[in-house]
Amino acid sequence: MADLFKKIIHRIRFDVSCVYRAEDFGDLADQDDIERALVQLVELNVLWPIGEGFLARVRTNRLTNQLMLDAPGGFEQVAHEALDRLGIEWFPGTASAAYQQGSNQIPANTSVRVVGEFQPKITFKNYRIIYE
Secondary structure (H helix, E strand, C coil): CHHHHHHHHHHHHCCCCCEECHHHHCCCCCHHHHHHHHHHHHHCCCEEEEECCEEEEEEECCCCCCEEECCCCHHHHHHHHHHHHCCCCEEECHHHHHHHCCCCCCCCCCEEEECCCCCCCCEECCEECEEC
């Protein structure tokens, strides 16, 4: 089990992705062992559940000593990556699109428009994805 734990941590540390599912580690061991190792990683604040069976890489902020997402783009990057992994076609929300086109107003929330009816709940602490 300790060997599996080390293999998962190694893969997470050197992966460009910041969102994971248990199936991503299926080549390392059987499903039960992987799930037990992932639960331990959540308890150790290496990963954090964000919804729909996804786990995101987290770390402790050096200034506030609070848990934060370990992604350069923060929650927005994690939410977009989770939507992509689910195969959901999405577009930036109205505020994000306006900002990308030169508006000075920075979007306060992560909002997206999705094609179809499925709108998964993706959250981290007080952050949540908003569907338009």
